[in-house]
Each structure stands twice: as structure tokens, then as C-alpha cells.
Amino acid sequence: xxxxxxxxxxxxxxxxxxxxxxxxxxxxxxxxxxxxxxxxxxxxxxxxxxxxxxxxxxxxxxxxxxxxxxxxxxxxxxxxxxxxxxxxxxxxxxxxxxxxxxxxxxxxxxxxxxxxxxxxxxxxxxxxxxxxxxx
Amino acid sequence: xxxxxxxxxxxxxxxxxxxxxxxxxxxxxxxxxxxxxxxxxxxxxxxxxxxxxxxxxxxxxxxxxxxxxxxxxxxxxxxxxxxxxxxxxxxxxxxxxxxxxxxxxxxxxxxxxxxxxxxxxxxxxxxxxxxxxxxxxxxxxxxxxxxxxxxxxxxxxxxxxxxxxxxxxxxxxxxxxxxxxxxxxxxxxxxxxxxxxxxxxxxxxxxxxxxxxxxxxxxxxxxxxxxxxxxxxxxxxxxxxxxxxxxxxxxxxxxxxxxxxxxxxxxxxxxxxxxxxxxxxxxxxxxxxxxxxxxxxxxxxxxxxxxxxxxxxxxxxxxxxxxxxxxxxxxxxxxxxxxxxxxxxxxxxxxxxxxxxxxxxxxxxxxxxxxxxxxxxxxxxxxxxxxxxxxxxxxxxxxxxxxxxxxxxxxxxxxxxxxxxxxxxxxxxxxxxxxxxxxxxxxxxxxxxxxxxxxxxxxxxxxxxxxxxxxxxxxxxxxxxxxxxxxxxxxxxxxxxxxxx
Numbered sequence: 001x002x003x004x005x006x007x008x009x010x011x012x013x014x015x016x017x018x019x020x021x022x023x024x025x026x027x028x029x030x031x032x033x034x035x036x037x038x039x040x041x042x043x044x045x046x047x048x049x050x051x052x053x054x055x056x057x058x059x060x061x062x063x064x065x066x067x068x069x070x071x072x073x074x075x076x077x078x079x080x081x082x083x084x085x086x087x088x089x090x091x092x093x094x095x096x097x098x099x100x101x102x103x104x105x106x107x108x109x110x111x112x113x114x115x116x117x118x119x120x121x122x123x124x125x126x127x128x129x130x131x132x133x134x135x
Numbered sequence: 136x137x138x139x140x141x142x143x144x145x146x147x148x149x150x151x152x153x154x155x156x157x158x159x160x161x162x163x164x165x166x167x168x169x170x171x172x173x174x175x176x177x178x179x180x181x182x183x184x185x186x187x188x189x190x191x192x193x194x195x196x197x198x199x200x201x202x203x204x205x206x207x208x209x210x211x212x213x214x215x216x217x218x219x220x221x222x223x224x225x226x227x228x229x230x231x232x233x234x235x236x237x238x239x240x241x242x243x244x245x246x247x248x249x250x251x252x253x254x255x256x257x258x259x260x261x262x263x264x265x266x267x268x269x270x271x272x273x274x275x276x277x278x279x280x281x282x283x284x285x286x287x288x289x290x291x292x293x294x295x296x297x298x299x300x301x302x303x304x305x306x307x308x309x310x311x312x313x314x315x316x317x318x319x320x321x322x323x324x325x326x327x328x329x330x331x332x333x334x335x336x337x338x339x340x341x342x343x344x345x346x347x348x349x350x351x352x353x354x355x356x357x358x359x360x361x362x363x364x365x366x367x368x369x370x371x372x373x374x375x376x377x378x379x380x381x382x383x384x385x386x387x388x389x390x391x392x393x394x395x396x397x398x399x400x401x402x403x404x405x406x407x408x409x410x411x412x413x414x415x416x417x418x419x420x421x422x423x424x425x426x427x428x429x430x431x432x433x434x435x436x437x438x439x440x441x442x443x444x445x446x447x448x449x450x451x452x453x454x455x456x457x458x459x460x461x462x463x464x465x466x467x468x469x470x471x472x473x474x475x476x477x478x479x480x481x482x483x484x485x486x487x488x489x490x491x492x493x494x495x496x497x498x499x500x501x502x503x504x505x506x507x508x509x510x511x512x513x514x515x516x517x518x519x520x521x522x523x524x525x526x527x528x529x530x531x532x533x534x535x536x537x538x539x540x541x542x543x544x545x546x547x548x549x550x551x552x553x554x555x556x557x558x559x560x561x562x563x564x565x566x567x568x569x570x571x572x573x574x575x576x577x578x579x580x581x582x583x584x585x586x587x588x589x590x591x592x593x594x595x596x597x598x599x600x601x602x603x604x605x606x607x608x609x610x611x612x613x614x615x616x617x618x619x620x621x622x623x624x625x626x627x628x629x630x631x632x633x634x635x636x
Contacts, residue, residue, distance in 0.1 A: 066544060067544070077386075080636040081636070088636055113385075120636065121630070
């Protein structure tokens, strides 16, 4: 399966409680885009470096919580995530979920407050599957 | 709902009188008692207590109470000092009882619970899993030999899942009298709750108690909803300590969570120490009886405390100390020093055994510990076991608040300073809000406008978390967010971390 199929069928799918993610992408740890949906913003190299250090000790997402999570031109407030595995951010009524696998970052953006739980489920389930596949 | 049943009774007598008249009048000689008349009372929520009342009132007539509206959620908030439980949509919790369980060392009844999964191996070192745990005021006042009392929450998460289940069962079975298999459960949890603890609770809820749906919401978020704010810095000054968390649009900013181990329980112990320093012993209510020696004159006689455990006596003495603290404790307007104010006018307090004590500077000195924790080393040394508080050191309220704000996102800080919400038991000290606002305004950066708000109503202050749960569980837009039993069976308890991070 190509990476684009992963994004189109497994991330941009219909969510359990209705609607769908606003945008999604799978990036490598170096910031290279493996696949993305149409409206996914451009992420700069520096933003990816910050993300990667937020997944690692000693600070994890402590500094990100103070400065903010930047994806493209948008700034997200960091809310509860899973240390070293998932970073969740929110902006207005939408938000972002970033799941780290062994060599990729799965990112999902949603725009409706009610989709937060579903977005987490969709992004993290794909991430778990990739981890299981060794990617 | 005792009052509800009380109202129903007179109306029911009228109904049954009319019914029996009509019944007997029609076929005079065929008053067969074996023939039963069925009446269905359509009620908003199913309640065994109501059914029992109806059955008693109607005697020969079989009554069933059926729910016509959608089943209400049940909101349970297990706090460190009291547990609150009630129906969603109401404005106060129906059941309120201490978060303390009692067990009898001589109690041989109660079988070992069947282990449903490996995760339930953990039980507290002091509460054996085969003992029958009792909860609720009536059970805790029942004194007999070997009856130990232990708080369920100690400076963090619960000591054993069986203790929490004992609290739940008391709330659902004895107080609310609901069959929890028919009601979704909204649980309020502390902001620092670990993932493992959450999973344990969910497992117990779905597997042992068979709830149809559940949700676990952070207490800071619920208290914020209760006060009508989506964004705030929630200061929960509770029993085991103070927890400060920033809430933004209904989400807790995890890194802004800070804690202090100074709370209501520490203050009660300080008050107890001050009273005992005057050579007055505080006797629990069961330790004495008043005998009339001559008409109108009563003498207090000690009843032996033989056989009663330390923990039991300590629990009841703490309740009296807490009452002293609550009725006469005040936060002074300016930083208080006991030595400067040694000649402050005293107030009287009458202990249960009739002793009247005079409280002077301690009135202000004890609540001052909240804001000047250094008193715990000087005046009240050795009172609070600060080493036992894991992860929470004794810190002043001001420091905890400022620490929390400095750890949050820079863009949100101004908004947080502007909307500091003070809730919890310790916020009931009337002057705490003013003092906090003044001192924070001095300590905060110049450009920040500091505003500390607290609900005007004392009930709302104490139960803000429960009220928020009641609000959330009854919102129409929330109903799609419950985690159902089916989802639990498909995905396991870990799904809750994604649905409600």
C-alpha cells in the first residue's frame, strides 16, 4: 500500500461520530512528507525538530507547553498527551494529534470540538498499526 | 429522595382509597385478594425506594415504576474528604458522605472477590481483600471492638480499588437506590490521575458493576463548567492538598498542574495541636456520657475506650477539630504573625463534652498555614507528615498559583491571571479570596490584571466539581461522547485515554 492510501483511506475516513478530519499527513522523523491530504499546511524543518525533541527526555513536551505547538502557520496549545508517544494540541474549537512511530509522525488535524476523541482514536490506531509493522 | 417519597404517600393513600372503593363497589362479593390490579406509575427515573413505597402504600395492588424519559446519568465525585453522588441535571448531590471506609479486624464474613484480571492484584497493605468494607456515616459511627477506619484517598490516588467500590456501592445501593446497570456513570477524577488508576476504575465499573456507559472528566474542567467559564486557572483547595490546573476551552493544560500538600486535613491537625497545647483533651462524642448529679447539673463521665482502635478514635477527633477550624477559623487581611497579635480578643468554642475553650491567635494562625507554609516548621512542627505526600511539597497557595501560570503557554497567561477560580473546601474561609487577590496582584507582573473569583454560594464552592459533572452529563451535545460498554469490550479500558485525555 502506498502512503497516500494510508492517508486517504485510514486517516481521512468517516469518523465514528460523524464528520472527518480537516487534514492529515504522515511525515518522517526528518520532516520529509511521506503523504499528506489536500489542505495540510507546510511544516518547516524547525517545527519538526521541536516536535521530535518534545517526544524525548528530559523535558518531553514541557518546553512546547510554554511556547506552543506550531504546525505550519498555526499555533496550538498543548493539552494532555502520552509522554513520548502522543502530543495533543488544541486551537479554538479544533486541534491536532501527533503520534510518533518508530520512523514516522502521524498527524491529524480536526476543526470541530466534538471530533477530538475520534481524531485521537483514528490517528493513534494508525500509529499503533505502523508500530506493529515495524515502521 | 426521602422527601419525595414522603410527598408521594399522602397522594397514594387517596388514590388507593378511591381504587379500593371502586373495586369493591363494583363486584361486592368478589373481592378476591388473589386478583391483583396493576398500576404503572410513570416516573422520570427508576428507583427501588419509590417502588417499595408504592408497594407498601398500595398493598394488594401491584405497582411498578417505569421510566418514560431517557435514563439519567449518575454523577459520582469521589473527593479526598467526602464523596458526592447524585443524578445528572440536579443542582446539588443527593448523597454526601466521608471518603472513608471501615473494616472490622474481627469480621470473618465476606468472601474473597473473584479476580477478573491481573491488574486487580494490587490491594492496599492495610485493607485485606477478604474483609467487608463499610462506608457511609451510619456505618462509621457504629463503634465496636476492632473496627478500623481508613481514608480511601491518601495524597494522591486511591489506596485500593475495593475501597473505592465500597464507596460506590454505598452511594448507588444505599443512598441513591439505583440499579447502576441502567444509568451511564459520569466520574470526576483528579487532574493528576494516572493512566493505570483510570483503567482500574473503568474495569471495576464495567466488569463488576456492569454500567452501560461511562465517562471520566477531570475535576478542574468540571468545576470550570460549573462556574460558567471555558478558560480559567482552577485552584482547588481541598482536603488532602491544593491542586492548581489551567483549563482552556474545556481542556486541562497538563503541564500547568501544580500541587501543594497543605489542605483541610493539615489545617485540622494544626488546630487540634493548638487546642491540645492548652492542656485540653478533645474527647470524641462516644467517649463520655453526661449524668445528672443533681437537678439541672450535669457531670461528664468518661466511658472507657477499651477495644476501640486508634484509627477510629482519631477519625472522630479529627471531625471535631475540623468543626472548630470551620466555625471560627479566619484568614487575616494581612500576613499574620502570632507573636505580634498575642493579645487578640478570644472567641469561645464549646466542645461536645461541654468544655468551653478560648481561641485567640490560633483563629488566624491556623488558616495562615495555607499562605505561609513555614509555620509548619516553626509553630506546628511535626503535625503534618510532609514526607508522606508523594509529589506534592508544602507550598504556599501563592507560589503554587504562580508556578502553574509560569508553566503554561505564554499567550494564555494573561487570560489565566484574569480568571483565577477558587473552589474547594478550604475556599470556604470567607476572607481567603480577598487576601489571595491582593497578594497575587502584588506578586504578578505589572501588566497582568489579577482577578480571583469564587462562587458566592457556599454549596457551590464545595461541590463545584459535582455540579459541573451534572451539567456536562445532561448536555445534549455531550451524549455522543460517552464510552459505552460495547466500546470497552472491543477496545479495552485504554480507549478512555483517547476519548477523554
